[in-house]
Each structure stands twice: as structure tokens, then as C-alpha cells.
Amino acid sequence: MIMIDKQSRIPIYEQLTDGIKKEIISGCMTSNELIPSVRALSMELSINPNTVQKAYNELERRGITHSVPGVGRYVSENALNIIKQEMGSSEELLKKAVHDLKIAGYTQQEIIEKVNSFYGGVSND
DSSP states (O other), X not given: OOOOOTTSSSOHHHHHHHXXXXXXXXXXXXXXXXXXXXXXXXXXXXXXXXXXXXXXXXHHHTTSEEEETTXXXXXXXXXXXXXXXXXXXXXXXXXXXXXXXXXXXXXXXXXXXXXXXHHTTSOOO
């Protein structure tokens, strides 16, 4: 189930894209599965349909979903691989950032404290 925190500093469309990606990673949504329509999801989550459309456009741009005109939007066959690839890229960025902070003289504890302070601002729905 996708959860939206309207009080979060993270834009709602990003929370929605992250929520759909989590659904795919967990196996709740699978390849070639029809995802809810913009109208249905906006009503279910009580958010603006334009926000849902923006999230769906972003997922489609990244190849995680695809549209079939007149039918709906589906999870792409390679959606899980695309998401895992994105996660790998993020891990590499984190690895580089930790390395750079270490070189700059930060201690391991200071780096952990930095990560913990940032982690509080990340949605974990």
C-alpha cells in the first residue's frame, strides 16, 4: 500500500514514485501488471490527479511503466532491473560521498551522524 505524508518536505509526486517502486521491489506489483488509473489513485490517496500524472510520467520516462493507449498503464517487464540499477547508482554515489568526507577529515562517527541527520528527512513508507 502506498502511503503519502502530506506534511513531509519530500514532494508528493516523489513519494508516489518511491511508493510504486517499493511495491515493485516487494513483489506487490509485478511485470505487466495494470496499475491504478490516475483518477482511481488520486481518489484513493486524496491527492490532486495532476500530481499522480506527474509521478506516472516520471515512472514512464524512466522505463518503469509503460502506457497502452485506451487501456491503461502497466509495470514494464524490466521495471525491477531498472530500479535495481538506480539503487546501484545511488550506492555508488553514497560510497563516493563517504570517501570524500573521509578524505576531508571527517571521522566515521561524524559521517554516521551526518547520515542519521539526513535519514530523518527521507520518507520510509
